[in-house]
Amino acid sequence: MSLLKLDIHAVRNIQKASMIPSPAINFIVGENASGKSALIEAIFILGRAKSFRSSTIKPVINFSKNHLVVSAQTVQANGSHLYLGIQMDGKNLEIHINQQANQKRSDLAYALPLQLIHPKSYELLDAGSQGRREFLDWGVFNNEQNYLPVWRKFKKALSQRNALLKTKRLEQINVWDKELVYYGTIVDCYRQQYLEKFKPVFIEIAGRFLSLDGIDLKLASGWDTAKEFSQVLIEDQDKDLRYGFTHSGPHRGDFHLLVNNRLAKDFVSRGQLKLLVMSLKLAQVQLLANEQGQTGCVLIDDFAAELDVINRAKLLRYLSEMACQVFISATEANDFGDLSQIKNYKMFHVEQGTIKPV
Numbered sequence: 001m002s003l004l005k006l007d008i009h010a011v012r013n014i015q016k017a018s019m020i021p022s023p024a025i026n027f028i029v030g031e032n033a034s035g036k037s038a039l040i041e042a043i044f045i046l047g048r049a050k051s052f053r054s055s056t057i058k059p060v061i062n063f064s065k066n067h068l069v070v071s072a073q074t075v076q077a078n079g080s081h082l083y084l085g086i087q088m089d090g091k092n093l094e095i096h097i098n099q100q101a102n103q104k105r106s107d108l109a110y111a112l113p114l115q116l117i118h119p120k121s122y123e124l125l126d127a128g129s130q131g132r133r134e135f136l137d138w139g140v141f142n143n144e145q146n147y148l149p150v151w152r153k154f155k156k157a158l159s160q161r162n163a164l165l166k167t168k169r170l171e172q173i174n175v176w177d178k179e180l181v182y183y184g185t186i187v188d189c190y191r192q193q194y195l196e197k198f199k200p201v202f203i204e205i206a207g208r209f210l211s212l213d214g215i216d217l218k219l220a221s222g223w224d225t226a227k228e229f230s231q232v233l234i235e236d237q238d239k240d241l242r243y244g245f246t247h248s249g250p251h252r253g254d255f256h257l258l259v260n261n262r263l264a265k266d267f268v269s270r271g272q273l274k275l276l277v278m279s280l281k282l283a284q285v286q287l288l289a290n291e292q293g294q295t296g297c298v299l300i301d302d303f304a305a306e307l308d309v310i311n312r313a314k315l316l317r318y319l320s321e322m323a324c325q326v327f328i329s330a331t332e333a334n335d336f337g338d339l340s341q342i343k344n345y346k347m348f349h350v351e352q353g354t355i356k357p358v
Helices: 036-048 105-111 129-143 147-167 173-209 229-243 270-292 309-322
Strands: 002-011 014-019 025-029 068-075 081-088 093-097 114-117 215-220 254-259 297-300 325-330 345-351 354-357
Touching: 002 036, 014 036, 014 354, 025 036, 025 309, 036 068, 036 081, 036 105, 036 114, 036 297, 036 325, 036 345, 081 105, 093 105, 105 129, 114 270, 129 147, 129 173, 129 254, 129 270, 147 173, 173 215, 173 229, 173 270, 173 309, 270 297, 270 309
Parallel strands: 025 325, 025 345, 114 297, 297 325
Antiparallel strands: 002 014, 002 068, 068 081, 081 093, 215 254, 345 354
16 A cells, blocks of 8 residues: 555645655655644544544644645555545544545555554553553454454443443343453454464564564453453452443453563663564554555654664665655654665655645
């Protein structure tokens, strides 16, 4: 998958802009507040229907407009073209695919799989479990087509069970316990299968950037897997009733990145942590290509803030080998280093929300 043409309307200080990117690497240069991060953000919005810089969409919309629009013509792995479009106004969301309205977020995510690396990426390993759970589920979602309907059925059962716990009505709880166990066990199995495929790809990529022995990934299912999930729900019932929600299950799942059997975040330097997170994200894109023949899109915001000169060169070399579409922003062209070995790229300059090819 790659973007053939991108159109942006009212995303922060980009009032109206179009670009025809390279199918390979695209370098985005501009001073701070020029709009280069807004360009990266617009692509992210097109793939995920949300911003990575704001929890709500309202601050992302240009102050002089009441909604934003991002659209693109894409070419898929099989050579077919897809036209994607998203409009958001803070309350309503419209998604169009090939001029068909009322499409789902999941359809957009399948059509434009992308991974983002930015200055706060290290929080994937440094912060709470929700980000890691979402990261893992993005991979499973793109690897296993049956995962999304199973996950939705699990979430429905969880919602129903929590509603019964809040109102202390236990006469139907066994029915929803059975649903929760059935679908929750499948969710956990899909995650485990994905992590087994993912781990060797991740370890190989991490080895390109780091000299760390004993790297491992382990799934935390969200309950004590020495016991059956159904047994854990029975044992937790008094606690669940007291607090009004379900404490154990895949909705509390996580994965642990270990170095010599210790959590990486407690053991490695901040620079190494950033490289591990970068390797995790690249590995998801690489596995997607290996398993589905689908090349994802890689977005890197503030290139120089993430990496030293040596690792920037390593990353560019790796990205050029991956044969996927990449968008990388920096304040100066010099931040990208020596580009003489990069065969296929375009450079764009952003100033006051205007995007021009260099």
